[in-house]
Amino acid sequence: MSNLDWAVLVCTLLFIVVYGIYRSRGTENIQGYLLGNQSMPWYSVCLSVMATQASAITFLSAPGLGYSSGMSFVQFYLGLPLAMIVLCVTFVPIFHRLKVYTAYEYLEQRFDLNTRALTAFLFLIQRGLSTGITIYAPSIILSIILNINPTFTTIFIGSIVVLYTVYGGTRAVSYTQMLQMAIIFSGLFAAGVIVVQLLPSSVGFGKAISIAGKMGRTEAINFNFDWDNPYTLWSGLIGGFFLQLSYFGTDQSQVGRYLTGSSVGQSRMGLLMNGIVKIPMQFLILLIGVLVFTFYQYTKPPVFFNRFELNKLENSAYAPQLNSIKAEHQQAFQAKQQELDKLGLAIDQGDEQRIDAQRTLLLAADVKEKEVRKKTTDLMLKNDANADINDNNYIFLSFVTEYLPKGLIGLLIAIIFLASMGSTASALNSLASTSVIDIYKRLIKKDGSDKQYLKASRWLTFFWGFVCILMALYASKIGNLIEAVNVLGSYIYGTILGVFLVAFYLKKVNGRAVFIAAIMAEITVCICGYLQVVAYLWLNVIGCLLVIFLSLLMQALLKKPDHLPEKSL
Structure with missing residues (x-):
């Protein structure tokens, strides 16, 4: 990169970190640290929710998917608007009314401590692993720019995020994510325009899309019903709906974002806007990858992008x-x-x-x-x-560093860093809040002071940052990062969603029944995923429905008769 690109990159990152620390100053209690005192307006909630989901993986791997397999991945998000509506009607008002810090607090009130601990544990496993992948994504960039081993860049990037998340908590995350998303949208628009300008003069936007279509890159909707294809209309609407409902409704990294809303209405508006904006945003990111594909039909690509x-x-x-x-x-x-x-x-x-x-x-x-x-x-x-022989994650990065003008290269790389910092910070904050509220405060130190819990929150944020950095060091072996994160989530989200749906709608089912059902469902999902019985999105449906069915079955089997027979003398 040029000196100008380095200056843009460093100044952008430094400004975001300093701004987040500045805006989060004065955080002196656990509610301010974990929920930002529930003072955020709807647009902050929306941007924070989007930034948490739109990690660096999105901006590295999604264009790579567009390049290698076309627009079909957009179907993954088709169930998102429906999931946002369900969340706004059910989850949001319940969580706000109960004034919970985490989604899993409700489960103890509804069932028992075992169920709360199980769902919190499943979340910690899933989010801890996936956050490691999120940290690894931007380390790829620095490793390519500096031509050094990604191990060193992974440790560096992870340390930066841990720094301001430990200090500022949720308020630092929310305030920085607003700026991050504004910069991200601007940079992506500029990248899309420049890709078209770099094409030969005889090839405009329309012809570029036409050529990509002839080579199988523009089919966005697949109407065929295929259990083995992860990206069809039906897997997106049904499997995607269950995955998105569980992710936004039960994953503390997202629940913690919209619980910062100043009211139920503000949280609802933020989620609904996310449902409206996310699909067009993802469509445009994939489209950039398709345009890069057309560009490399006229300009010789490297024999290997990594x-x-x-x-x-x-x-x-x-x-x-x-x-x-x-x-x-x-x-x-x-x-x-x-x-x-x-x-x-x-x-x-x-x-x-x-x-x-x-x-x-x-x-x-x-x-x-x-x-x-x-x-x-x-x-x-x-x-x-x-x-590492899978270079899918390096395609867009290679294009950016080779062909974009000076200054814009630094900005787009900063965008990928910012996306990673936003989603990683949200994840670390949610891991800390779940560890403190659902484990430490409930099982270890029940009568601690507010300052003790705040201190524990900061230490656990640091601990999870360390764990996630360790996970990131092993992320190079898992192929396309955006698919890996969603596959990992599909192993767990369906089970957690099933527990919450039973809690909301099956009032006669008790804690013991749902606890056994959740364990049985999770084992079944893991077996189905390992054997690749169906495409991964369907694992969310299987896990959720199994919990509901097995809960009803266990409740019937475990139910004691109303009148016990008298013991014979």
């Missing part, structure tokens, strides 16, 4: 073989360009017959180019069996 891994191979004994592969890659790209030019001419002339024929030839040329890339990853594994 520069750190490629440098290791270039400096190894396999360098001569790599050079041979690069030459083969150049030939494959030139052959594909010839077919691409013919397709572009057919599109300009509107000749559908030639378009179909040329599309087939172009796809065949694309397959040959992918075969050359496969030779590169095979050679990487020969050189290092532990090499």
Whole structure:
């Protein structure tokens, strides 16, 4: 990066951290630290909720998904508006009325301490693991820029976030997330415009989309019902609805965001606006990835997008073989360009017959180019069996650092850092609040003072930051980050959602029945996920419905008869 880009990056990050610490000064009690004194307006709630979900993973991996598989991932969010409506009608007023710090407090009031502890424990596992992945995402950026091992950048990024989250708590998170989302929207819009401007003069926006469509990148909606396909209309509406309902309704990282609303109405408005804005936002992020895909049809892409891994191979004994592969890659790209030019001419002339024929030839040329890339990853594994051969997360980053103008590179990289900081800070805050309120205060120190609980909150924020950094060090082996986070959530969210739905609507079910049902459901979901019985989004539906069904069954089996028979003498 240029000196200007470094200046923009450092100044943006420094300003956000200082601003968050400044606005959160004077936090002296646990309510202010965990809930921001419940003083946030609806727009702050909305932006905070969006920033918590839109981590650096979104801005690194989502364009990569658009590049590699097209727009189909947008279907993942189709159930979000429906989930927001249900939340506003049920969850939000209940949580506000009970004046809870965490979602799991309600479960003890409704059931018992065992159920509360179980759901809190499941949340801590899921959020602790996924936050590690969130921290790892921006460390990729620094590792590429500085050409150093991601281990060092992971520790650095994690430490920055832990610093201002430990100090300021929820108020620091909420105030910084408002600025982060404003910068993020501006930067993404600029990136989309510049991608189109970098295309050849004969290729405008419409033609770029048309070419991407001919190569299978623009199908946003799949109406087929397929249990094995994670991204269809039905998996998005049904499986996505259950996942989003559980995530926003029972995950403390999100519940803690809208509990900061100054009233039920402010929290509701924030959630509804999130449901309206999120799908178009995700659509545009994927569209940027599709446009980058078209750009790399006219401009030769690197043989492998992860520069750190490629440098290791270039400096190894396999360098001569790599050079041979690069030459083969150049030939494959030139052959594909010839077919691409013919397709572009057919599109300009509107000749559908030639378009179909040329599309087939172009796809065949694309397959040959992918075969050359496969030779590169095979050679990487020969050189290092532990090499990271999935470069999906590096595609957009590679484009940004290579082709965007000076200054904007620093801003877009700052955006990815800010997104990571926002979502990671929210997660650390929620992990600390759940640990203090549901575990420490309830099971360890029941009669502590407010200052003791505030101190414990800060120490537990630091502890979870350390744990998540350790998790991040192992995140390079899990493939596409945005999918990994959602797969991980699908193993747990359905079970937790089922417990809450039983609590809300099945008043005759007691704590013992739902506790057993939750354990049985979670075991079943883990088995189904491990065996890959269905696509991961359906695990949310299975977990939720199993908890409801098994709770009713357990309640019937465990129910004592009204009149016990007298013992015989």
